Amino acid sequence: MTDQRGPAVPAPDDFLAVDAALTAEETAIRDTVRDFAARELLPGVADWFDAGTIPDPRALAKAFGELGLFGMHLSGYGCAGASATAYGVACRELEAVDSGLRSFVSVQGSLAMAAIHKYGSEEQKTSWLPRMAAGEVIGCFGLTEPDSGSDPGSMRTRARRDGSDWILDGTKMWITNGSVADVAVVWAATDDGIRGFLVPTDAPGFTANTVHRKLSLRASITSELVLDGVRLPGTALLPGATGLGAPLSCLNEARFGIVWGVVGAARTCYLAALDYAGTRVQFGRPIAGFQLTQRKLADMVVDVNQAGLTAARLGRLKDAGQCHHTQVSFGKFANVAAAQRVAAAARSIHGANGITLEYPVLRHLLNLETVATYEGTEEVHALSIGQAVTGLSAFR
Ligand SMILES: Cc1cc2nc3c(=O)[nH]c(=O)nc-3n(C[C@H](O)[C@H](O)[C@H](O)COP(=O)(O)OP(=O)(O)OC[C@H]3O[C@@H](n4cnc5c(N)ncnc54)[C@H](O)[C@@H]3O)c2cc1C
Numbered sequence: 001m002t003d004q005r006g007p008a009v010p011a012p013d014d015f016l017a018v019d020a021a022l023t024a025e026e027t028a029i030r031d032t033v034r035d036f037a038a039r040e041l042l043p044g045v046a047d048w049f050d051a052g053t054i055p056d057p058r059a060l061a062k063a064f065g066e067l068g069l070f071g072m073h074l075s076g077y078g079c080a081g082a083s084a085t086a087y088g089v090a091c092r093e094l095e096a097v098d099s100g101l102r103s104f105v106s107v108q109g110s111l112a113m114a115a116i117h118k119y120g121s122e123e124q125k126t127s128w129l130p131r132m133a134a135g136e137v138i139g140c141f142g143l144t145e146p147d148s149g150s151d152p153g154s155m156r157t158r159a160r161r162d163g164s165d166w167i168l169d170g171t172k173m174w175i176t177n178g179s180v181a182d183v184a185v186v187w188a189a190t191d192d193g194i195r196g197f198l199v200p201t202d203a204p205g206f207t208a209n210t211v212h213r214k215l216s217l218r219a220s221i222t223s224e225l226v227l228d229g230v231r232l233p234g235t236a237l238l239p240g241a242t243g244l245g246a247p248l249s250c251l252n253e254a255r256f257g258i259v260w261g262v263v264g265a266a267r268t269c270y271l272a273a274l275d276y277a278g279t280r281v282q283f284g285r286p287i288a289g290f291q292l293t294q295r296k297l298a299d300m301v302v303d304v305n306q307a308g309l310t311a312a313r314l315g316r317l318k319d320a321g322q323c324h325h326t327q328v329s330f331g332k333f334a335n336v337a338a339a340q341r342v343a344a345a346a347r348s349i350h351g352a353n354g355i356t357l358e359y360p361v362l363r364h365l366l367n368l369e370t371v372a373t374y375e376g377t378e379e380v381h382a383l384s385i386g387q388a389v390t391g392l393s394a395f396r
Pocket of ligand 1: 107141142143144146147148149150151173174175176177216217222370373374375376377378379380383394395396
């Protein structure tokens with residue numbers, strides 16, 4: 001909108017008019033997910049966080065499936081085949097409500113389904129993907145172990161041959177949706193290097209134990225997976241996944257969703273702070289009128305919108321097939337840190353109210369501790385960027 005005085009004052013949450021570059025389809029997806037999230041997720045999320053769970057994960061999976069969010073940027077097998085940017089926008093709108101809800105979609109679509117889509121046999125794809133896309137089957141992705149996190153090559157979970165079968169032994173830790181999953185994509189060391197397996201969670205010897213007393217990502221189910229002599233047929237092996245590069249490429253898909261998602265978390269915190277600062281009166285005037293508050297709000301609007309710009313640029317690079325994994329590392333590294341700064345500043349603007357679940361700010365700030373840790377910690381992505389720019393690996 002312009003008038004004779006020139007362009008209008010930009011919208012606080014889209015200061016650089018990034019969304020104007022979305023296609024009509026991407027805009028429609030944004031609006032659909034935003035409406036759904038406001039109607040179905042936002043009213044309950046503080047209670048779910050308080051209770052430390054998602055009350056009905058199967059119903060939630062069905063609802064996400066009906067919206068076409070699972071495996072949204074994959075094609076065929078019941079997946080929506082949308083652009084990477086559209087998927088990113090959907091992640092942004094979900095994480096504007098809670099990082100745990102975006103994690104549900106990331107793990108199902110970008111980790112479990114992407115692994116099957118990329119590395120599975122035709123039979124595995126037709127058997128699992130349509131039901132996972134519809135939300136009838138929940139998947140999880142087991143890479144991390146109690147003693148193997150940033151260095152997944154050190155994993156101890158073993159898969160050994162027994163005739164044409166495989167026998168899996170080991171423990172996976174911090175696995176999102178592990179206790180509610182129907183199928184686990186489990187990565188294990190074999191005599192031929194790291195391989196991926198599709199493990200039905202009712203297989204004898206498989207157990208999942210929910211992790212309790214988390215202080216972050218509480219509206220999400222996190223589990224330990226125990227594999228005690230789990231016997232699988234030869235057809236459980238993902239034939240195309242050979243070596244550590246396979247799970248790492250799935251993580252790169254999920255990280256792309258994080259680059260976008262945290263923009264949503266930051267936006268929510270920023271808008272809450274802006275609203276609060278405009279109505280909270282101290283010393284006879286709204287705290288938004290104090291210079292120190294305005295400095296915070298200016299820093300926040302820059303962080304939110306620069307992060308949005310980074311996400312949008314990576315989306316277009318990915319849609320063009322031109323997004324290098326170190327660029328996704330750049331996005332995760334920069335955007336998570338920006339979201340953490342915004343959430344912390346928003347919490348301070350809310351004063352004492354900011355420590356309660358009546359306002360979203362501390363919930364988001366706590367969630368972002370997980371988001372900074374999973375899919376590669378802040379340090380790991382710094383090293384990945386460092387390696388890209390220097391040509392020297394400092395990982396070990
Ligand atoms: C809520 C939640 C959900 C999760 N969901 C999943 C899931 O679904 N599937 C899954 O497989 N995993 C999942 N994870 C695990 C997550 O990916 C790991 O926690 C992460 O990779 C870090 O591993 P770690 O916790 O073992 O930390 P560590 O690797 O032990 O790292 C500890 C610290 O050391 C630093 N560090 C490590 N190596 C280096 C180095 N070379 N140089 C400098 N610093 C270094 C790290 O950056 C970090 O600060 C989840 C985690 C959480 C908290």
